[in-house]
Amino acid sequence: MRSACLLCLALLVAFVLAVVGSCVRYVPAATFVTTLFSEEILFAIRLSLATTAASTGAAMLIGIPAAYALSRYRFRGASLADTILDLPMVFPAVASGFALLLLFGYYLGDELAAHGWRVPHTQHGISVAQFFCALTIAVRTVKAALDSIPARLLDVARTLGSGEWRVFRRIMLPLARNGILAGTIMTWSYALGLFGPIMMFCGATRMRTEVLPVSVYLNTAVGDLEEAAAATVILLAIALGSLLLFRRLGGRGYLM
Helix, strand or coil: CHHHHHHHHHHHHHHHHHHHHHHHHHCCHHHHHHHHCCHHHHHHHHHHHHHHHHHHHHHHHHHHHHHHHHHHCCCCCHHHHHHHCCHHHHCCHHHHHHHHHHHHHHHCHHHHHHCCCCCCCCHHHHHHHHHHHHHHHHHHHHHHHHHCCCHHHHHHHHHCCCCHHHHHHHHHHHHCHHHHHHHHHHHHHHHHCCCHHHHHHHCCCCCCCCCHHHHHHHHHHCCCHHHHHHHHHHHHHHHHHHHHHHHHCCCCCCCC
């Protein structure tokens, strides 16, 4: 039994390393450095960082109180709300982008345009797509961190006269700090790697909506495999760094 299980583990690890290594080995070091500082890749990096900063910030700003509500309150419909918040994670990526296109293009498009706002096929739309798809991770990781706090500590604080806001700010947030940081890292990393929703909702326009995953697609489509591989290596490096930070901070939830 032990040998069979270890063999399966070794096969999975080897397969993942083979997939990752194929990208790393494909691009020579000199070519990678040159490609990394090309105008297109730098644009994709800047746009990726800007949009993911906005989407992750919004997801955590709303996700923390939402996670607190799911963790500490008992109310009718809590189970349903909990289930609905899981939908973005299991909803097919392309379908998510199409649904966003219907909402912000077909149903709300004219009203938003009347106020000078246009979401589909814009850089702002990229952040919207990232926010929708990554919000589940934000809520789940924060909720897991809040759930890990012993209820007895909170009860003692309340008996000593601390109100709910003071308990949340002075006890829960400090104790859940590492979990919240871990959730922020994974939310950001997941948003950075999104492609399908952005492709459907915002299109794949070079030097306009070209985040790193879109850059991989565009360069592959025209046969520029070295540039596509370089962008992939950047995404892999970010993903690896995010996972290491997540585990170092003791992140819990669906990812652990």
